[in-house]
Each structure stands twice: as structure tokens, then as C-alpha cells.
Amino acid sequence: MGQLTVDIGGRPGADCRGFCEYCYFKHVRDPAPLGCRHCLPFQVGCQYCTSMVREQYDGFRSFRDVTDAALADLQLTDGDLTRITISGGGDPSCYPHFGDLVDVLGAMEAPLHIGYTSGKGFDDPAIAGKMIDAGLSEVSFTLFAANADLRKQYMHDPTPEVSLDVVEKLAGEIDLYAAAVILPGINDGYTLYKTCEWLEDRGAKGLILMRFANTADQGLILGNAPVMEGARTQSVDSFRQLVNDISDAFAMKITGTPLYDPEFGSPFAILSEPDLIDKLPRISGTASVITGAVAAPFLKSVLEQRGDRATVVPVAQEIACLITIRDLEALDLSDLEETVVIPGRAFVHDAEAVRILSADGVQRTVVRGPEMLTADGETSMGMTRTGVLQIELDGFRELICTINQYGDR
Numbered sequence: 001m002g003q004l005t006v007d008i009g010g011r012p013g014a015d016c017r018g019f020c021e022y023c024y025f026k027h028v029r030d031p032a033p034l035g036c037r038h039c040l041p042f043q044v045g046c047q048y049c050t051s052m053v054r055e056q057y058d059g060f061r062s063f064r065d066v067t068d069a070a071l072a073d074l075q076l077t078d079g080d081l082t083r084i085t086i087s088g089g090g091d092p093s094c095y096p097h098f099g100d101l102v103d104v105l106g107a108m109e110a111p112l113h114i115g116y117t118s119g120k121g122f123d124d125p126a127i128a129g130k131m132i133d134a135g136l137s138e139v140s141f142t143l144f145a146a147n148a149d150l151r152k153q154y155m156h157d158p159t160p161e162v163s164l165d166v167v168e169k170l171a172g173e174i175d176l177y178a179a180a181v182i183l184p185g186i187n188d189g190y191t192l193y194k195t196c197e198w199l200e201d202r203g204a205k206g207l208i209l210m211r212f213a214n215t216a217d218q219g220l221i222l223g224n225a226p227v228m229e230g231a232r233t234q235s236v237d238s239f240r241q242l243v244n245d246i247s248d249a250f251a252m253k254i255t256g257t258p259l260y261d262p263e264f265g266s267p268f269a270i271l272s273e274p275d276l277i278d279k280l281p282r283i284s285g286t287a288s289v290i291t292g293a294v295a296a297p298f299l300k301s302v303l304e305q306r307g308d309r310a311t312v313v314p315v316a317q318e319i320a321c322l323i324t325i326r327d328l329e330a331l332d333l334s335d336l337e338e339t340v341v342i343p344g345r346a347f348v349h350d351a352e353a354v355r356i357l358s359a360d361g362v363q364r365t366v367v368r369g370p371e372m373l374t375a376d377g378e379t380s381m382g383m384t385r386t387g388v389l390q391i392e393l394d395g396f397r398e399l400i401c402t403i404n405q406y407g408d409r
Contacts, residue, residue, distance in 0.1 A: 002077035003085065006070045006105065009061035010090015017094055017120045020144075021154045021228060022181045022212055028054055029223035034324055035349030037368060044349040053347070054222060055089040063097035067104055074108070081110040094121030099130060106134030114139040118155060119163035128169035138175040138382075140208075141167055145180065145187040146198035154186065171202040177381055179208040184232040188242065196250050206253035208378055209246065211239045217293075217316045221324050221347065236294055236318065243377070255377030258294050258319060264385045267374035268298035270392040274305075279393065281400045283307030285407020287339040289369065289399070290328070290346075292320035299373070302396060310403050311337065320373075321345035325352055333360040339407045340364050341399070344371035367406045370398040 010016070012025035019026045033045025034053065040046070061069075074081070084105050086092050092114055095101065098121070105112055112135045119141060122128075131139075144155050151160035170176045178199055182188050187195070199207055213219045214226045214233050234242070236259055243256030247263070255261045265272050280302075286309045291299050296314035303310045313335055315327035323346040340357055342348060346368070353366045373395035375388045 002079050002081050003083045005085045008088035008095050009057050010088045011057050012055050015060050015090025018156045026227040027224035034347035036347050039349050057089045084110050085113045085115050087115040091118050093117045093119050102134045111137035116140050118142045120157045122166050123159050125162050125165040128166045132173050140177050143178040143180055145191055146195040168202050171204040175205045177206045178204055181210045181212050183212050200250055200252045209243050209256040219319050219322050221322050255381050257376045257378040261377045261380045264388050266380050266388045267376055269388055277305050280306050280396050283310050285404045286337050287341055287403045287407035288313050288337045289341045293318045295320050328356045338364050340366045341369045344368045369402055370395045
């Protein structure tokens with residue numbers, strides 16, 4: 001079984017017919033490199049934490065470059081081709097050669113998947129039939145609302161009626177998962193219920209609700225907060241309740257990010273499976289585990305059931321994988337053990353983390369935990385509960401083994 005990813009390139013805001021009002025990449029500045037697990041030991045900054053995280057590309061790749069790369073990668077694919085995914089920093093619907101690319105990929109006779117599109121580049125509803133004929137089987141489509149006026153105003157979609165027509169045609173034929181960043185007072189409430197009714201009536205498989213972020217602690221770590229001056233945001237608990245209420249009201253799958261998947265109980269679905277928690281190793285080392293504000297109570301509950309020697313220390317940043325050196329600088333070091341575990345994907349240079357976390361004169365050992373402990377609603381949308389639980393079981397086993405290997409005895 002082989003999968004092929006076709007990268008079309010492109011830049012947020014530039015190759016998607018302009019930023020949406022709420023876009024995470026609006027106002028991104030070019031500050032010093034963040035630092036990350038990929039950096040060299042003696043240098044803060046690498047391509048990943050300097051350019052890739054900002055999606056700083058040169059624009060869409062030429063049609064020839066895209067197809068040549070796809071055909072070359074195809075030659076390296078083992079077994080039968082089972083899936084082709086179109087992705088990039090820009091919006092596939094805005095790719096100038098999108099129709100030709102669909103024709104080429106369709107000739108490979110494998111299910112086609114579009115990882116993300118806003119549909120803002122679709123000006124002719126006939127493109128829906130073309131994609132279906134080419135073997136499109138799944139698409140993640142940012143909708144915002146089933147309301148053309150709201151799409152035009154907040155997504156700056158020049159042809160919102162066409163975009164909605166495309167959604168309608170695709171939802172009736174393939175697996176369409178819609179997504180909506182929720183702006184309180186704008187596309188929630190009655191508007192959200194009407195959007196869900198519209199999607200469900202047309203056969204959509206699900207809707208991912210995405211909490212609007214407008215501050216650094218909510219995830220805007222690229223010097224770009226706020227993206228909408230004075231805009232309202234929701235607390236995590238309030239957003240979780242919204243996801244739960246919408247899920248109760250509709251039959252199609254509803255998930256939320258950062259919280260939660262009502263069907264699976266994730267993130268951290270393992271908390272409702274005591275037999276699985278019992279399969280985890282016992283904690284024998286002493287360590288502090290740094291994590292984000294959202295994950296902290298869940299993580300604490302799991303680890304406490306495997307021993308009492310690991311303490312969970314939350315930072316202000318809500319999302320663990322978006323922790324930066326700024327978050328570590330704000331910690332009270334007296335709360336930390338001599339061994340500290342930081343999230344595997346935290347945007348922190350390892351040597352910088354040791355320096356900051358040892359600033360009180362205690363030379364601490366700083367190690368990275370697993371890259372993934374659970375699946376948020378965006379990830380779990382297309383998964384099974386068994387798959388989600390397996391991610392969590394593997395992640396917590398790796399975390400506890402890391403604590404036991406490096407923690408004080």
C-alpha cells in the first residue's frame with residue numbers, strides 16, 4: 001500500500017485570494033527563529049522553525065515541477081497506490097493549473113484527497129463534476145457558514161455562491177468534511193445551526209468546529225496577535241460545550257479543536273478506559289512534565305494513576321506543541337524537579353531550554369517527550385476510536401518510559 005502527496009506550494013494570504021479575516025497567518029512577522037527539535041545543538045533556528053512554520057514559500061510551483069515530482073515519487077512508492085493527497089501552503093482551488101492537475105492525477109486511478117481548500121478559487125460549479133470524475137473521494141472544505149454573504153464578508157470569497165454550489169455537489173457524492181472557525185456573535189448560534197442543517201441535508205460526513213485564536217497564549221506564536229482587533233474569543237470550556245451541544249443536535253459527526261470529539265471522548269479518551277491505563281508502565285522516576293494549559297488536567301489524571309512521582313506543570317500557552325521559550329521563562333523554577341520533560345514538538349531549542357530551566361542554579365536535565373499524546377478533533381475526524389486510543393496508549397507508554405529513563409530514582 002502506497003500513498004502519494006502532491007505539493008503544489010503556495011503562500012498563505014498570497015495564493016488563496018487574500019487572507020480570511022480570522023486567518024492564523026495574518027500579520028505574521030519575521031521574528032528571530034523559534035528553535036525546535038530539528039535545530040543543530042549549537043544553533044537556534046533551522047528551516048523548520050524559521051521558514052516552514054510560517055509557510056514562507058516562493059509561491060505556487062509550476063505545473064511541470066509539480067507533475068514531475070509526483071511522477072518521480074510515484075516510482076518510489078511501494079505496492080499499489082491507495083491514496084493521492086493534494087496539499088500546499090496555498091489553496092488548491094486557487095492553483096492556476098488545478099484542472100489540469102486533477103486530470104493528470106485522475107489518470108493514476110487512485111482515490112484523490114484534497115487535504116484543505118477554502119473553495120475561494122472555484123469560479124465555475126462544473127469543477128465539482130470534474131473532480132468527482134477524476135476520482136476525488138475526500139475533501140476538507142473550509143465553509144465558515146452556509147451563508148454566501150458571510151463567506152464574502154469574512155472569507156473574502158469573490159464567488160461565494162459558486163463555492164457553496166461546489167460543496168453541495170461534492171457532499172452528495174464523496175466524503176466531504178466541512179470546517180468552520182467560530183467567531184462568537186458572527187457564525188455561531190442560529191447561523192451555526194442553519195449551517196449544520198444545510199450540510200447534513202446535503203450529505204456531508206462531518207463538521208470540524210475550530211475555536212478562533214486571537215492571542216499569543218491561544219496559539220498565535222508568530223508575533224501576529226491579534227488577527228482581529230477587539231474580536232471576541234471563547235474559553236476552552238465554553239467552546240467544548242458548544243461542540244457538545246451541536247453534536248447532540250445533529251447526526252453527522254461533529255468535532256472541535258482544541259476540544260473535543262464527543263463520539264470518541266478525545267482528546268485523552270483513555271481516561272474512560274481504566275483497563276488500558278492499567279496496561280501502561282508504572283512511573284518509577286521523578287520528573288516534571290511541562291505541558292499546555294488545555295492538556296494539563298487530562299495529563300495529570302492519567303499520570304497520577306501510574307504513580308505519584310511525576311508532576312505536571314502547565315504553562316500559559318494553551319496548546320502544548322506551540323510552547324515557546326517565552327513560556328519557559330515565565331515558570332517558577334522552584335516548582336520543577338531536576339529532570340524536566342517538555343513536549344516533543346515544542347518550539348524550543350534544547351540548549352536554550354536547559355539554560356532557562358537551570359537559571360536558579362539547579363542544573364536540570366531537559367528531555368523531549370513524545371511528539372503526540374492524543375488526537376484533537378481535527379485529527380480524529382477521519383479516525384476510529386480504536387485508532388485514537390492506540391495513539392494515546394503508545395504516546396503515554398513513551399512518555400512514562402522517558403520519565404523512568406531520565407528521572408531521578
